[in-house]
Amino acid sequence: MNTSDGTSVDPLERARLLERVHAAVLAGDESPHEPRPVVVESWRRSLEARIDPDRREPPLSFASGRLADIRREHPLARWVPMLRQTLLDAADGTGHVMIITDADGNILWREGDARVCRDADRVLLAEGTRWAESAIGTNAMGTTLATGAPVQIHSAEHLVRAYHSWTCAACPVRDPDTGALLGAVDLSGPLHTMHPALLALVVAGARLVESELRWRLAASDDLLRERNAHHLTESGRDAALLSPSGRIVASTPSARFVPGQRIGLDDSGTVRLDDGEDAEVEPLDGGYLLRVGQPRSRRRPQLSLRLLGDKVPMATVDGVRHELSLRHAEILALLAMHPGGLNAERLALLLHGEQGNPTTVRVEIHRIRNALGQDVVKTRPYRIAADLDSDLHAVREALSRGDAEAAVDHAGLLLPRSESVAIRAERDELLASLRGLALATGSPELLWRFANTDAGRDDLEVLEKARDLMAPDAPQRSVLETRLRLLLEGEP
Structure with a gap:
């Protein structure tokens, strides 16, 4: 059986053909078969980097004593057990080793078949060595990092002759936040173990890691928004929440901000935007706040409270209705009755007497602010900062005027279940x-x-x-x- 490019899928027969191709191309003779374009381009890059096809071994980037610290800091470290299960368990019994490199092609992890590991040690396919194309020529790890695409390199497709008895398949892993290469995932083994499915397997492993990274990134973005979204409305300016890498996670409505756009950050505390305007950058827990221009005068939100009668208590903010739990209605009623504000201790006392817990009050205030908006209820002290009207105020004002007609129009028990x-x-x-x-x-x-x-x-x-x-x-x-x-x- 032949592949789509006419070469045999028998690993040994294909290896013999590739040996003849390798020798002919390097000698400048007519080749019995045209090498794959990805191999031709890789050989060209490797030869331009002055890689000697008779070179025996890759360079050592760092000694084993440094390996533990380097691994611990690498972003792929947490995913090694998952890759081990995905790649080695799936390829069990086929005589392969799993290799994970960093973005420079340095091997950080190598695990797998003990016999194959011993063979790999003899050619320095080992942890701490560098397998970039510029270091050891065409190989799956170096070529996948050079091209940014999955690749399988078999036998004499390796430029260096010492690795013609090997077959390998590798796929790059990218950071979903920045798009930067994090490293490569590779399966390597003796040339007789070559199989087209190996490439699909390493691609699946790499994509699985990227999927987990995307999930963690989305969770981190959600947490940044949850903790800091109030800064966008409180700033009174065009503003954006940035991830630690400078990616826009959320922003005020503005043509100058595009979701996912990246802002170049430095340590100066300011940055110049594409439109030429300077912006302030303030560190936050889990990211940054970017603010542009001078604070705008902002209209206070309009808050209406329905607290009287036996219907469900209701808050309406700028025309948007929110049903209130009894606890939230009680807090808003007390804040409405104390326009100067209340601290957590005083509010807890008014709600629950001597058994009141200020921590519980803080949690409920946080929930109210998330539901109604950060500009509706302010902190330090807790107070209503919106333009307020309520049936409670209406009946109190009518009573103070002695206006029986208006008072009866609003008649109702204040939160009768409280x-x-x-x-x-x-x-x-x-x-x-x-x-x-x-x-x-x-x-x-x-x-x-x-x-x-x-x-x-x-x-x-x-x-x-x-x-x-x-x-x-x-x-x-x-x-x-x-x-x-x-x-x-x-x-x-």
Whole structure:
């Protein structure tokens, strides 16, 4: 059986043909077969680097004593066990060694068949040696790093004759963040072990590592956004969050920023953008904040709170509605009642009494700010920084004016399910003020309206006075009498 380029797939027969090709090409004679283009180009580069085809061994880059430290710092170190399982277990029994190099072609790890490792030691296919094309000529590791593409090199396709008894397949591994080469993954063995599937296997191993690196990069980006997105809105300027490598992870809406674009960073604290404008660079936990220009005057967000009545509490920020949990509604109600702000200790005391935990309050405030926006609730102290309107404020203002009509329009119990001491005290004070104002009016219509709110529905005094003031033939009178009877029958 022949390959698509006409060469035999029998490793030994192909090796004999490649020996004749190697000898003819180097001697300048007519070749019995045209070498593959990737091999021709690699031989050209290797010969231009003055590699002697009769050279016996690669150079030693570092001694074994330095190997542990170099491995520990290399970005592929954590993936060696996964590659071992993927490549060596899959190729078990085929007589191969797995080799992992750095971006310069230095072998950092070599594992596999013990007999093949001994053979490899004899030709210095060993840890600490350098296998770039410029160091030892055409080989799978050096050529894959030179071309940036997967490659298989068999027998006399190696420029140096000492490696004509070997076959190898390698694939580069790139950093998904920067695109830089991290190194190469290789399977090498005696020439009789050559098989087309070896190349697919090393490609699968390299892609698996890159996939894991991409997943870790995405998780790192998500964490950077989660921790620091508030800086974008708080800066008041065009701003971007940068990864440690200077890649734009998130930004304010601006034509000057493109997601994934990379900003060149240095230690100066400033950088000049492509449009010629200077930008400030500030270190953050896990990245950088880049800010351009002078702070803009910003419109304060608009916050509306619905806290009264038995419906689900609601916050509306710039027209966007957010249902609130009871705990978040309690915190926002207390902040609305204390416009000067509260620290965590005071807020915990108002919420839970002496058992309050400031740490729990800080966690809940963090969640509120993530949900509603960093500009809505500020810290140090905790306070509402938006332009606020709420049904709580509306009823309090109506009561302060003595406006019974407006007060009853907003009548409702403040967070009726809340057990917070401060919320309950405010709820009781509002109810007492509201019912007192309603009763003082002597208006049957207003008392009827109040009697149909959750604040006045079960108030015997309100129901009785409303009934007594109603005209005998008013339809509302019979409703009030029925409700009174049911309430009285329900008393013990």
